[in-house]
Amino acid sequence: MKNRYLDKTIPFGTILAVGLVHCKALNNLFVADTWVFIYPHSLTETFSYFFKSIIPPEWKSLWFRPIPMFFFWFDNILWPGKTWGPHLTNIIFHVINVYLIWLLVGFMTQYEKIKTSNTSQKLPSFAASLCYGLHPLTVGSVSWVAARFDVMSVTCGLAGLLLWLKWDIKPSERNHLTGAVVLLAVALLCKEQGVVFITVCLLVTFFRLIKNRDKKIKGWPGLLSLALLMVIYTIYRLIIFGGLGGYITAQHGLNFIVPVYYFFALFFPFLNVLPGWTISVSLLISLLVLWTLVPILWTPENNKKSAVPKMYIFAACALFFIGLITTAPHAGMTFDTIIRHAESRFALIPVVGFSLIAGIMVYIIIQNNAAYKFALVCIVIIGSLAAWRTDIQIQAWGAAGKTADSIISQTLMLVPSPKINSKLIFLDIPRNNSQYAYIFGIGFKEALQYKYGLRKDLDVIRYPKRNDLRTANPDYDHVFQYHESTGKLEKLKGERQKMNSN
Numbered sequence: 383m384k385n386r387y388l389d390k391t392i393p394f395g396t397i398l399a400v401g402l403v404h405c406k407a408l409n410n411l412f413v414a415d416t417w418v419f420i421y422p423h424s425l426t427e428t429f430s431y432f433f434k435s436i437i438p439p440e441w442k443s444l445w446f447r448p449i450p451m452f453f454f455w456f457d458n459i460l461w462p463g464k465t466w467g468p469h470l471t472n473i474i475f476h477v478i479n480v481y482l483i484w485l486l487v488g489f490m491t492q493y494e495k496i497k498t499s500n501t502s503q504k505l506p507s508f509a510a511s512l513c514y515g516l517h518p519l520t521v522g523s524v525s526w527v528a529a530r531f532d533v534m535s536v537t538c539g540l541a542g543l544l545l546w547l548k549w550d551i552k553p554s555e556r557n558h559l560t561g562a563v564v565l566l567a568v569a570l571l572c573k574e575q576g577v578v579f580i581t582v583c584l585l586v587t588f589f590r591l592i593k594n595r596d597k598k599i600k601g602w603p604g605l606l607s608l609a610l611l612m613v614i615y616t617i618y619r620l621i622i623f624g625g626l627g628g629y630i631t632a633q634h635g636l637n638f639i640v641p642v643y644y645f646f647a648l649f650f651p652f653l654n655v656l657p658g659w660t661i662s663v664s665l666l667i668s669l670l671v672l673w674t675l676v677p678i679l680w681t682p683e684n685n686k687k688s689a690v691p692k693m694y695i696f697a698a699c700a701l702f703f704i705g706l707i708t709t710a711p712h713a714g715m716t717f718d719t720i721i722r723h724a725e726s727r728f729a730l731i732p733v734v735g736f737s738l739i740a741g742i743m744v745y746i747i748i749q750n751n752a753a754y755k756f757a758l759v760c761i762v763i764i765g766s767l768a769a770w771r772t773d774i775q776i777q778a779w780g781a782a783g784k785t786a787d788s789i790i791s792q793t794l795m796l797v798p799s800p801k802i803n804s805k806l807i808f809l810d811i812p813r814n815n816s817q818y819a820y821i822f823g824i825g826f827k828e829a830l831q832y833k834y835g836l837r838k839d840l841d842v843i844r845y846p847k848r849n850d851l852r853t854a855n856p857d858y859d860h861v862f863q864y865h866e867s868t869g870k871l872e873k874l875k876g877e878r879q880k881m882n883s884n
Contacts, residue, residue, distance in 0.1 A: 392504050393484050393511070395675045397477050400515030402668035403769050404473045406776050407525040408466040411783030414820035416527040417828040419454040420468055422836065449571045450530045468527040475533045476524045480515040482540040483507075483734070487741035489547060490694040505679060505748060509761045510741030512672075516768040517733050519647060521775040522726035526820065529727045531573040536730055538569035539579030546583040547694070549604060550590065559604045567611055575708050577615070578731050582700045584608055586693055637713035641706040643720040644729045648736050650721070656778045656817050665773040669766055676762055682754045690742055698742060702735025723775060724818035775817070782819035785812065789822065789864060790833050792871035797860050805841045805859040806830060807850055809874075812866055 412420060453471060461467030487510040491503060514520065523529040542565030549558035566583065569576030587605050709715075709728045719725075744761070748754040789811060800806065813823045822829070827842035834840060843850050854861055861874040 391678060392508060392675060393481065395671055395678075396484065396508055396511045396515070397480055399668045399672045399675075399765075399769070400480050400512070401473065401477050402664050402671065403516060403772050404476060404521075404524055404776065406662050406664045406773060407469050407473065407779065410469060410525060410776070410780045411465050411787045412468075412527065412829070413779070413782050413786045413825075414526070414528060414823055415825035416468070417825040417832060419451070419528055419530075420457065421828045421832055422458050422462070423455060425455065447531050447571065447573055449568055450534050450573075453530065453534070468530075469525070472524050472527055472530055472533055475530070475537050476515070476520065479533065479536050479540060479734075480511045482537070482544065483514045483737055483741075484511045486540060486544050486547075487511075487738060487745075489544060490698070490738070490742060491690055491745045492688050503745075505682075505754065505758060505761070506741040506745035508675070508679065509744040509757075510737045512761065512765040512768070513740045514733055514737035516765055516772050517648075517737070518723065518768065518771045518775050519726040519729045519733055521772055521779065522723060522819075523730050525776050525779040526727070528825075532575070532727045532730045535569045535572035535576045536734060538565045538572060539576050539731075540734065542566035542569055543579050543583060543697075546604075547586070547697070550587050553604065559607070563604075563607055563611065566608065570611075570615060575705070575731055577612070578701060578704050578708060580608060580612060581704055582697050584612070585700060586697050589696070590693060636710045637715075638707075638710050640712055640715050640720070641709050643715065643717045644706055644709050644732060646717070647720050647723075647726075648729060648732055656774050656781065659774045659777055661770075662773055662777075665769060668769055672762060672765055672769070676758065679758055680755065682748070682751060690745060695739075695742055698735055698738035700735070702732055702739060705729075705731030705735055719818060722818055723778075724814075775819075778815065778817035778819040781817075782815050782821045785815065785869065786821050786829070788869060789871055790829055793830060793862065794833060796862070796871065796873045800834070800840060800860065801858050803839050803841070803858070805843060805850075805854060807843045807846045807854060807859065807861045809846065809861070809863040810866065811844060811864050 454468070457468045457471060484507040487507040488504075491506050523532040542562045545558045545562035545565065549555050549562055552558070562583070566576065566580050569579055584605065587608075591602065591605065706729075708731065712725065712728060715725060744757055748757050793806065797806070808826070811826065812821045814820050822844070826844045827840075830842050831837050831840055851861065863872050863874055864870075865872065
């Protein structure tokens, strides 16, 4: 009875602690290109996007991510006009990922093969789940609704990897193979980085088959099916994207020092604390739940442990390093911007690998009671610090949302009812705040069109050129300037329009 209680309490408590920290994001408002995806679309328009993204009319695509687009459509059906709903969807996928990390580490350390439940075998899963769930670099994907592509790709990738590893040790289980291939394909359709999970699966099975080439092991059909998926997708990208790296690589090239920057950010993500941060109630409750798990996990049972297969250690390390390599196309990123959480969503798969490695390391070092208890205390202390830092990062996205909402509200106040086909021209709208949480770049047009009652006739110019200001008609068009020092939006008069045009 006690063992069953432990089996349910520890993973549930871990997920609850993670969910409580991230639930603060439910109060956050929309920012940046979140408005692009949350803007109401009919089911017909969504399907139209789906097919156009497969074969674009001009045979040139920026990215191919149809699965999350349907979930954005579901958001508009489930909770139209609500800001907390889409945030909740992201959080749900995030806690699912936490549980998948728990299951994956449990599988890798093989505690399921031990008949007697062993709390010392659950500590690695506990460590890995906390590492992923509370790592500050995950906030950019969870609190920014538009980054759902990353979170969903990891969800399907982790589930596919788990099924693949189960099939790999027992190839007769065809259901595991079918489920793995489908989920890995869906991970790819959520975001291109899903290719990392596919690559790791291929490597794991390929090396196992090579190592056991003298034995009759049924694994080649699965390997070939996944290889075929990769070949088809690679050909597709070469035709539609004009290259494997897509538009980012085409514009900026590759910079392999960027993965090194992300490597350091993974280990030291505590810089750039938001000014005016507070300790939230949700954080305090989360910490209470976290520390409540300590006495439950405190006494280990000295059952015999099995060694972690080297191939699983390799899989965790491959996820980590290949995931880091996928950040190379973002050549413009600097060490300062990355360590301050700019584009942290690109590090989501490396965080997965980092967490799996952490779980395996904990499993290896807990050889006796003293080491076990020391590891448990360290895990909870580090988890508490990570929860605090994650809470602050969520507050940074909340501050960005307030700034974005303020700009929209001031625009509506200054021009309550713009004329049909008028232009709204803006100067100096901030792209992000000091902690690199997006405010507005892409999405500003959709945000204003939505707030003006889904008016698609309005032309919102976020980055005006000289000619835009020169040709602005004072009777129809409106020019605004944002003052970052005061947070005020000013409507420029005719004289100032003329001054700016000169």
